[in-house]
Amino acid sequence: MESVPSKPLKYFVFDFDSTFTQVEALDVLCEIALKDDPKREGILSEVKRITNSCMNGEISFRESLESRLALLPAHQDHLPALVKELKKSVSPSFERNREFFSNFSDRIYVVSNGFKDFILPVTQEYDIADDHVFANEFTFDAEGNITGFDASNLLSTDEGKVAVIRALDLNGDVYVIGDGYNDYKIKAAGFANKFYAFTENIERGSVIDKADHITPSLDEFLYLNKMNTAISYPKNRIKVLLLENIHPDAARRLKEEGYQVETHDAALDEAELAEKIKSVSVLGIRSKTQVTANVLENANRLLAIGAFCIGTNQIDLTACSKKGIAVFNAPYSNTRSVVELAIGEIIMLMRGITDKSSGMHRGMWGKSAKNSNEIRGKKLGIVGYGNIGSQLSVLAENMGMDVYYYDIVDKLALGNATKCNSLEELLGQVDVVTLHVDGRAENKQFFGADDFAAMKPGALFLNLSRGSVVDVAILKEHILTGRIRGAAVDVFPTEPKSNEEEFVSDLRELPNVILTPHIGGSTEEAQENIGEFVPGKIMEYINTGSSFLSVNFPNVQLPLLQNAHRLMHIHHNRPGVLANISQVLLKYHINVVGQYLKTNEDIGYVIIDIDKAYSDDVIKELRAIENTIRFRVLF
Structure with missing residues (x-):
């Protein structure tokens, strides 16, 4: 019987600077040594320029080393501080995969053009034997100043890494993982099976072009080679699509987590999104993007959807559940912003400010107290007493308004608010009606002819909830007749997909009507809060399985x-x-x-x-x- 040949052993050769650690050690040493030097910024900039020129293969390594050390007034007493910084700067994916270094310590090598003086204290913590670390060594004068490097060391030369691997004569497959041109040279010289361009910390185009594989993290390298033990799936393979100008903090957080992130300022139509979503694992939207069942038919990789707003009626939640897609929103993050807009608009409408301001811009001086009132002592009717309605209740009462509210769900009154048993009861007695209901299908044209007719003559009307819940034609009719004294509307049945499209509405050019482009939650504070909150829930779900606060999944906190x-x-x-x-x-x-x-x-x-x-x-x-x-x- 013929014996089955054994597979060749795999050896792993890692660079140190910008691969094992997130930084270039000599750059950090320069920052430490020049801490109080007035020329610090200029010298640092020049050192980094030289480093990048070498890494991109534009100048020789020996030349770069000599040039950088000539600029570096360093002392051996600076090295402990450098080592401390490097230990804090180990690449996150290396830190995650300590088990890999322990399990394969006999086949892992660090070959660096850096210096053993600061490399060994770091690699020792990852079970890498000192005799598996090859690097340069500093030379010092009698006072301990760094004067240069050992010029006889192979790694001080341009072909040093190639010479080291040749001398090791590793009997097996050799994989090189690094970010610089000198790492690629090992493969080019025929002493490595594959070269992996490591891009977790820096991307060098000239190096990427030479690579067999691009590996944005050590997780990716281990996944490709079926050796992953720290995480089940590389995060760099998780593609995120963020639409509608979502706050940059969201993209930043998701990128820091290691995901691929693509952003678009506008919404996509159904056909565009159906095509785009095929390779997407996480989708982030606001209110304009319609995630329909047809779109979801193409979403075979989609794990989660983040609605960077309160409402989720633009998402087919039933279809999401059927495909096992978790949906998260931001039910609290923009509450204060919407409430403040409502308060401001009530005051503006009570004083007729928008019409007066428009007249002033046309040269009209319309000073008069007619139809100009304080809000103190007026009755505010809140329809929908959820997060926004209840907070509006508290602020309005503090400003002297008498608050009445109606909700189909039994809600406890805050402060001195009065609960109404029916919508009709509320409408007949209040001076201001403000809607804060959700956009579910049964709420379409929730507020129509009978409701407007039930309002007190001369009352004000606000809709900062959903465009579909109000019969706009009836609202226009009552404004023109004067039965509704004024209105503020932030949401519309049909809205432009981007700022470049024209806004079309029957409510344009009406007296004492404030129209805003769906900006109730669009403050910098609210968008920043949402940009932090929604990605946090998505990452928690992907990383741990926790579905807490999902709008369509059973809520499990793990x-x-x-x-x-x-x-x-x-x-x-x-x-x-x-x-x-x-x-x-x-x-x-x-x-x-x-x-x-x-x-x-x-x-x-x-x-x-x-x-x-x-x-x-x-x-x-x-x-x-x-x-x-x-x-x-x-x-």
């Missing part, structure tokens, strides 16, 4: 995953699914260390933490259980 693998099973809410999951786990003698289950009327969500050791057949059988919608593994 502990951090520790020393286990997490199985997440999303299924149609049918009898027997949990029993089938338990049978699979029992069949393979799986030890369960934690289990969580919640259901709503449509779907069930089971999260199971199990020991790390299990057969791939377990995963196959769990995926195959009847009524399974989506199955994920986290570790």
Whole structure:
């Protein structure tokens, strides 16, 4: 019988600066040494320029090293501070994958044009043997000043890395992971099977062009080589699409997490989004983008949707649930902004300010107290007493208004607000009506002819909720007759997709009417809050499986995953699914260390933490259980 040839061993060669660490160590040493030097910024800029020229292959390494050290008034006493900074600057994906370095320490090498003086204290913490680290060494004078480098060291020359790998004569497949041109040279000289351009910290076009693979993180490298143990799926493969000019903080947070992020200022129409969404894992939208069932038919990679606003009626939540897509919104982040706009508009309408201001711009001096009133002592009617309505209630009362409210759900009054038992009861007695209802289908034209007719003559009307909830034609009619003294409208049945499109509405050019372009929540503070909150919920869901505050998933708040693998099973809410999951786990003698289950009327969500050791057949059988919608593994 012929023996099966064994696979060749794999050896891993890592660069240090801007690969193992996020920084170039000599640049950091320069910052430390020049801390109080008035010429600091100019010298730092020149050192970084020289570094980049070398990394891009524009100048020789020996030339760059000599030039940088000539600019560097460093002392051996600066090195402990440098080492401290480098230990804090290890690339996040390296830190995540400490287990990889421990498991393969005998086949991991660090080959750097940097200096052992600061590299060894860092690599020692990752179980890399000192004799597997190849780097330059400083020379010092009698006072401890750094005077240069050991010129006899191979790594002080242009072909130093190639010479080191040649001398090692590694008997197996050699993979080089680095960010510089000198790392590529090892592959070009024929001493490495593959060169991976590491881009987690810096992207050099001239290096990327030479690479066999681009690896935005060590996770990606390990995933490609089926060696991933720290995380189940590289975050750089998770593509995020953010539409409608979402606050830059959202993109920043998601990029820092390691995701690919693409942004667009405007909404996309159904056909555009259906095509774009095919490769997207996370979609972020505001109110204009319509995520329909047709769009979702193409969303086979989509894990989550973030609505960077309060409402979610622009998203087909039923279709999302059927495909196992979690939806998150920002129910609280812009509440204050909407409330302040409502208060401001009530005051403006009570005083007829917009018409007076327009007249002034045309040269008219219309000084008069007629139809100009204080809001103190007036009755405010709030329709919808949720987050916004209740906060408006408190602020309006503090400004001297008498507050009345109506909600189809029994809500506790705040302050001295008066609860009304019907909408008609509220409308007949208040001076201002303001709508704060959601955009569900049954609320379409919620406020129509009978409701306007029930309002007190001369009352004011505000809609800062959803454009579809008001019969605009009837509102216009009552404004023209004077029955409605004034109105403020922030939302419309049809809205432009971008600032370049014309706004068309029957409410244009009407007296004492304030029209705003759906900006109730569009303050810098609110958008910043939303830009922090929604990505946080999405990342929590992707990273841990927690669905807390999802609008369509059973809400599960989970502990951090520790020393286990997490199985997440999303299924149609049918009898027997949990029993089938338990049978699979029992069949393979799986030890369960934690289990969580919640259901709503449509779907069930089971999260199971199990020991790390299990057969791939377990995963196959769990995926195959009847009524399974989506199955994920986290570790």
